Amino acid sequence: MISGSPGASAPAGEAIAASRAAASRDALLDVRGIGKTFQTGEGSTTAVEAMSFTVSEGEFVSIIGPSGCGKSTVFNIIGGLVADYRGEVRVSGEKVSGTHPAIGMVFQEESTFPWRNVADNVAFPLEISGMSKTARLERAAHFVEMVGLRGFERHYPSQLSGGMRQRVALARTLASSPRLLLMDEPFAALDEQTRLLLGDKVLQIQQTLRQTTLLITHNLTEAVQLSDRVLVMTYRPGRLKRVVDIDLPHPRDSEVVSSDAFGHYVAQIWQDLREEASRGIRDDESRVLQAGRR
Amino acid sequence: MAGASDLNAAPRRDRRRVAVVRIGIVALVLAAWEVSAASGLLLREVVPSLVVVGHSLIALLAGIDFYRNLVITAGEIAAGMLIGGMSGLAVGIALGANRFVSQAYESVVYYLGPTPKIIFFPVMIMWFGVGAGSKIAMASVSCFFPVAISVAAGMRQIDRVHLLVGRSFRATYWQMVWKIYLPAMRAPIANGIRLGLGVAVIGTLLAETKLSNQGLGYLVIQAYARFDMARMYALLIVLFVLAIAANALIGRLARPRSP
Amino acid sequence: MTSWMRSRNTARAVGVLTLVVVLAGIEALIRLGVINRFIVPLPTQIIASLPRIVAEENVVQRFWQTTQEVMWASLVIALIGISLGALLYRVRILRMACESWVGALAAAPIVLAYPLFLVLFGRSVTTIVAIGVIAGLAPVILKTLEGLTATRHVLLDVGRSFRLNPSQQFLKVLLPSALPSIFVGLRLGLIFSMINIVGVEFLINFGGLGQLINELAERYDLPGTYGAICFVILTSITFFVIAEHLEKWLAPAT
Secondary structure, three states: OOOOOOOOOOHHHHHHHHHHHHHHHHHEEEEEEEEEEEOOOOOEEEEEEEEEEEOOOOOEEEEEEOOOOOHHHHHHHHOOOOOEEEEEEEEEEEEEOOOOOOOEEEEEOOOOOOOOOOOHHOOOOHHHOOHHHHHHHHHHHHHHHHHOOOOOOOOOHHHOOOOHHHHHHHHHHHHHOOOOOEEOOOOOOOHHHHHHHHHHHHHHHHHHHOOOEEEEEEOHHHHHHHHOOOEOOOOOEEEEEEEOOOOOOOOOOOOHOOOOOHHHHHHHHHHHHHHHHHHHHHHHHHHHHHHHHO | HHHHHHHHOOOOOHHHHHHHHHHHHHHHHHHHHHHHHOOOOOOOOOOOOOHHHHHHHHHHHHHHHHHHHHHHHHHHHHHHHHHHHHHHHHHHHHHHOHHHHHHHHHHHHHHHHOHHHHHHHHHHHHHHOOOHHHHHHHHHHHHHHHHHHHHHHHHOOOOHHHHHOOOOOOHHHHHHHHHHHHHOOOHHHHHHHHHHHHHHHHHHHHHHHHHHOOOOOHHHHHHHHHHOOOHHHHHHHHHHHHHHHHHHHHHHHOOOOOO | OHHHOOOOOHHHHHHHHHHHHHHHHHHHHHOOOOOOOOOOOOHHHHHHHHHHHHOOOOOOHHHHHHHHHHHHHHHHHHHHHHHHHHHHHOOOHHHHHHHHHHHHHHHHHHHHHHHHHHHHOOOHHHHHHHHHHHHHHHHHHHHHHHHHHHHHHHHHHHHOOOOHHHHHHHHHHHHHHHHHHHHHHHHHHHHHHHHHHHHHHHHHHOOHHHHHHHHHHHOOOHHHHHHHHHHHHHHHHHHOOOOHHHHHOOOOOO
């Protein structure tokens, strides 16, 4: 385990810098010191502060943190949906500003287009890039099948369950063949069982496609189940608190989930998370008290 | 409409820019008018100069004639709204309270709503004569429908919980009406009245233009008959301002009380 | 309440029955002289006049005339209304400046200006269609604007994540998302247009069905006047129902 916060003591700092330099040369995604401060009505809030990490080709990395820790801000920064932020994001060495064709995003909220059926939703990025109708429907069908929705091509999102709609969103993003798959709590709105099953599915797909994936989540089990590495964030302002390598075998089916090693990782990460989550709760309470006094 | 309230929340700089844009648009329209008036592109009488219209407007507002007719029209509208509004309220409550009644009769009200009520005017004349009576009838008929439809829908949207609370405290029928039903329906009732006012104004004025010897509608058609365009523009301006102001006033009353 | 009383068809039947009873009652009262038959004609007479009106007064052709006027007005409203709504959406400062004005336009009794239009365009179809357009324009503009602004933010984010250019974003995300609202606006616009068009036809004694009522009233054809009014009511109900069905058919999925 490596402590990830920059500005650590000098000699250790050098070693870290050296290994990071090595890592960034092969990294698909290289995030350097990103930070973002929002101006609110009552002053300013720093959502994220000096976060740096890399994601290598084929890796599945999760970022986990308590609610309000700035995870979604990290998602928006890397995805290019946020304008001014501190620090730098590089994809394959190339500096990124704005949305990047190599990054595919899957959002937390309902994001399927309600006026298009499943096939047309999934084919959307192909339509944009000018692919012909037959070609793109064929390619879309491939991804529809991959997420397990074969037979539902002509259904409309309103006819599907929440979990199915998120699968459509995933298929749509995958259809654009992104080099990095960036997901923001895609399963947050789903019940636990559906989450577990979908998580399985996502991992299967990731392994098959060797898709580099960065998942933002607040769900501990999910993070450990799916990832090769888990980055733990502190409460606001969000910094990198700890990096945990998950050394569990693949396939990570529900058997692995009930293994000892799994429990060990979960407990370990929970230690850090609990600390940050309690800070979050105390912060909320004091804010409510202050608002009441006014 | 949310526009006005958004504006109050907007920052100073935006509000100033909006004011500039609005003044700009108005200035542009007035300038275009004046140009076409002066150039004689359209018939000079049809598009009189703004100065002429202005004079006519002042003359209109300065004369007793206008106010006498305004009072008459306003009286007709008020009477019509009282009759139409009360009956609309009663029918709306009856329709909204009972599902059977609603299924039997509500479609009549619902489908008669979007019809041009002015076509009933000949019948109104036969029944109530050529004086104020037929105009009041027009206003009543016009006003009835939006109120009834709004109230019926409002009744159905009352949170059942409130009714159960009332019943659990064994409120009497009238207590339920005054303390629960009516307060819960303040918004749909106010909205129905606002729409009702709009159509009552239209109904009354159109009736006056068709057959009358008094009222603001009569003044409009009189100006038309005399081809006094400036006066017609002046009357229309005043009418529109009054109608929009009345609508805004009721709209403000309809807004929920801020905490 | 017993179960047969709950049935919806029973309710409808009761409604129809009530109507029949009321008409029969009116018939009786008139025949008894309680109601003056020169003010309210016998319902049976009114019903008898209907086929006569159809045959002699070219009802079908008049209906078609009115329908054409409504269709022209609706077309113009759709083109201008949706474009202006989109324009207001795009140009924020215009939207802030003009939105409440459009709301005021919706509340203003436009049709009162019909003498003005008479002067401008004479007793013609242009006058009628022009008033129809102005009367129905406001809801289309407002609903288009509303639909566009209500587009869920995440859908715009999806568009941005796929790097859509502004016109793609508009055509493929904003517009489809706003379509249900736009259709509501078009339905409202169509209804307002129709109401005002028939009204103006009556007032200026020109055009289709509205004019028929006027004519029959001036001829003191009592049953005919009532009958013509029934026709107009039927027509407006027809328009209303068609508009509702059109809206449902065109915006199914959402």
